[in-house]
Amino acid sequence: MIKVEQLTKTYHTNPVLDNINLQVPRGSIFGLVGPNGAGKTTLIKLIMGILLPDQGRVYIDGVNVHQNPGIKSRVGYVSDYQNYYPNFRVQDMIRLYRETYTNWDAQRFAELAQVFKLPEGKKIKHLSKGMRAQLAILLNLSVSPAVLVLDEPTSGLDPVLRRQLLNIFLEEVARNETTIFLSTHNLNELERICDRIGIIHNGRVLFDESLEQMKQQIRKIQVAFAGEPPEGVLEQSTILKVERQGRVYTIVVRENVNQLMAELEKYRPLLLESVDMSLEDIFIYRMGGMGYGFEQIFTQ
Amino acid sequence: MLCVLVGIVQLKHVAGGDAVFNIDQRSSTPIYLQLVQVIKEAILKGILQPGDKLPSVRELSVQLTINPNTIQKSYQELERQKVIETLRGKGTFVTMHYQPSKDEDKLNLLKENLKNLLVEAHYLGLTRDTTIHLVRQLLDELKTREENS
């Protein structure tokens, strides 16, 4: 379990994180989404105790990380670029992890080593980015982690490898009830992987809820009437946006979708149907409702 | 059994087939409900039969790259609907006496599509009688085709 309380961090007087609160229950996967430079890595480094917060606390399984670094013997950490000693050989890194973590699982390591087939005699500086990521995942899964903190663990890897790694993470959750905190700027696969997600922007985590909830709350409806649309119906407060093309109105509605559908039905529309929305669209509307102009997040 | 199920999901995924049976993250239907539909469909088609064992949450999670908690939720939903049952220590099975009830969602969708077609027919200038005649004709045609095969 990860619990973050009132976390605040400033870089050279620029606020980077502003009073972050979140909680990731045991055995669940939390996805942190946001553009590059939004503070994802900073938040993760604070959770890992690499950086010191200006204010606030981080708890892992109820233990304050910054006061008791020993708790990290149950925490695996994979960053998007592995900061390993360039002159170490792969076998040296393995030894460093094996001796550092008291819960090193030799059997799990042997299992995963079979999958990844890393050249143990090679130096870290001669490994490709993908190999480095695999080594990091191999090492951090072998420490019997109760919590995995993953900072863009699959960015820049080819789709086959990415899928393989995601599967390994999922298996970890299914097998050992591992808690995963994952950051990404890639929305694909997010819903498949995460129980809950949060979007980080301007130093705040904007919401923290399941995609399922979000998907059901925001819907797009297409409706067409023979004559003019009935007065007032399309001006309700739950309607975020109305677009008109000829007779067809495309409506984005937040909350009480079925109620609106039923109401529209009464006016005998020529066409009334619910249309799928992309995750990007959902995020944009969901946040637009909070008074943010967010289109730029996903159009990088 | 696992292979079959995964096969269905993946095949449909690739073919981009019927949206209801596809695990499609762009769909407004939550993934766990999509999975419920996939499994019900498999039973309906006889790919899964009463008494068959379903893959474990862990297996299915890895095969489909879907969060195990989501799979768990689908299984719970299916259990609630008495489509499947879990025998402690043995696994999850399709209920022996499962009778597929008429799928309301599907029926609604069908109605919806039919309505749209009827609206179109109206604008083409087809009269009520011509439309009914046309439907009869098509139903007969389907019937003969079924008998031949």
Added chain:
Amino acid sequence: MGLSKFLPNKTLIWKEWLNNWAFFSIFLGLVTFATSVTLFNEITTYLDELERGIITGDYFNSYAIYRILSFSDALLGFISVLLTIILAALMVGHERDHNTFNLLLAMPYSRRDLIYNKFVLGLGQVLTIFVFNALVMTVLVWAYSSIPFPFDATAIWAWALRSIVVLSFIFAFTMFISSISGTTLGNGILSLIFLFFPMGFPALIAVHLDYWTAQSAWNLIYDSKEIGFLLTVPTYIMDNIVLGHANLPLIYGVLVLLTGILYQLTKYLFARNRLENNGEVLMFEQLEGFFKLGVAVCFALLGGPLVINIFRMQATPSFVLISNVLMGVIFWFLVNWIIKWRKVAN
């Protein structure tokens, strides 16, 4: 808690060793070459010349080794100081340059663990280098006891102790600077500047006093030079000004105490280090003002002597003054620019 806290962590020591064994070998090699190997060469030369009748039995000219053992070999002393500074600067700088503190701090290690084990290995290596050579030389002196050496084993061990105590202080001081500065080069250069500062600063002032007031301030200059040397610890193994006629146990005691205090300071500062500032000149923004002012003042003082030395008689007072101000202003902006540049580079 308790004593187990002071046990070195085997893994951290091993990791440190894997990173610095090559440099340690160079350090060990150079000191060994300058001491044990030199002594052995002297001995063989002496025996050879004795055999060939060039010299008689009571003459032994091991001048080089005698110099080393009697405080007055400036070169070996300076090299040892420099290598110790590099040893410590690399220990922290290497981690900063490769961002490996991110790796270590994500592991179940506290910031204290990291600093403590670096101290243990670094001081251990300094100890090893000098104890090893003292041992070898003691054995040589004992093995060739027929030779009338101008020194005995006690002098050898006094030399080893002096080197270890002084270099430990230098190591701790560089570690302390490394907890403030963000790059390997910064660690090394700043340590070097501050270590020699007590000697250099009075010297700069002295040149100025000498220029402006001629003879009248001579006594003041002379006294400040003495104090400067006393405060410049590296000179202790480069010269015999301080140790030659001083109360050794007191000075060693003070140095050991200072080493301990510097360790505590390093630990304290590293625990508050903002690692996101890695790669910048200074890890603590609060120090920037002081740092910039210090550099500007020092280089302003350097401006005058530079002009006096280069232009000799043509250096008029106004010329000297202008060069003071000019150097101060130039370096004020230069330091400002470097600090900003490192920040942007980050």
